Amino acid sequence: MQQKVTINYLSIPYAMITAAIFDVDGTLVDSVDAHARAWVEAFARFGRVISFEEMRHEIGKGGDQLLPDFLSSKEIERIGKSLETARAEIFKSKYLSTIHGFPKVRELFQRLAAEGKRIALASSAKEDELQAYKEAARITDLVEEATSKDDAAHSKPHPDIFAAALRRLKGVERDEVLVVGDSPYDSIAAVKAGLKIIGVLSGGFSVAELRGAGCLEVYHSVADLLAHYETSLFATS
Numbered sequence: 001m002q003q004k005v006t007i008n009y010l011s012i013p014y015a016m017i018t019a020a021i022f023d024v025d026g027t028l029v030d031s032v033d034a035h036a037r038a039w040v041e042a043f044a045r046f047g048r049v050i051s052f053e054e055m056r057h058e059i060g061k062g063g064d065q066l067l068p069d070f071l072s073s074k075e076i077e078r079i080g081k082s083l084e085t086a087r088a089e090i091f092k093s094k095y096l097s098t099i100h101g102f103p104k105v106r107e108l109f110q111r112l113a114a115e116g117k118r119i120a121l122a123s124s125a126k127e128d129e130l131q132a133y134k135e136a137a138r139i140t141d142l143v144e145e146a147t148s149k150d151d152a153a154h155s156k157p158h159p160d161i162f163a164a165a166l167r168r169l170k171g172v173e174r175d176e177v178l179v180v181g182d183s184p185y186d187s188i189a190a191v192k193a194g195l196k197i198i199g200v201l202s203g204g205f206s207v208a209e210l211r212g213a214g215c216l217e218v219y220h221s222v223a224d225l226l227a228h229y230e231t232s233l234f235a236t237s
Contacts, residue, residue: 015175017234020112021165021195023181024123024130025059026203028105028137028222032059032182034095042087043070046079056204060183062124062155063087088126096129101137102202104223109142111229118172120145122165122179124155145169156185159193166193178233180225184213198233200225 026032036056043050050070058066063084067076112119119142123130127148134140145168152160166177179190182203190197191214199215200222201207207218217233219225229235
């Protein structure tokens, strides 16, 4: 069994956790490499050579936050929308059918549901992509609320998508929510939204990156989180 990487409780009391908000890409489904490749191929269509490694480190941001890292404002105005369309077409036609859920995702959601915790997804994916992810992770029947690209003016690391998910969990207080994500962009967005977050390494970011961005605990994966559930913030808050 894998061991938990690190734990860092803050020296302040926490309210009982009554709801969980999950990032999706890299947290619940193994899609980060596929997104990076789709972006690299889309940029190549417009004559831009970007390495897979460079692009992979950007995944976790939406297109509105990713494009300015590679294009000028004039270039975004000229080709940004077409580039995002190309990325979506490449991803859906070539990669979406290959995406699978990480191990133990359904089991973790069942554990949360059995304890009466409400579950929401906070993703910048388009609606049809998000539905495919829920099916790949086998959690469609366990998710109460879900946000998609259309629910946020700005993608992560802006807090919009987490704020939208929180609004949908009517009756849940901010300090009763625990976010789970795989990237520093998730963590920055959650902290800006005033939410606690724990991280998983399945998206490819390091412990230092996740901890530095605000994650209170870091686990290898969702399966590792489930294995250490009794000592996690889900159980000890």
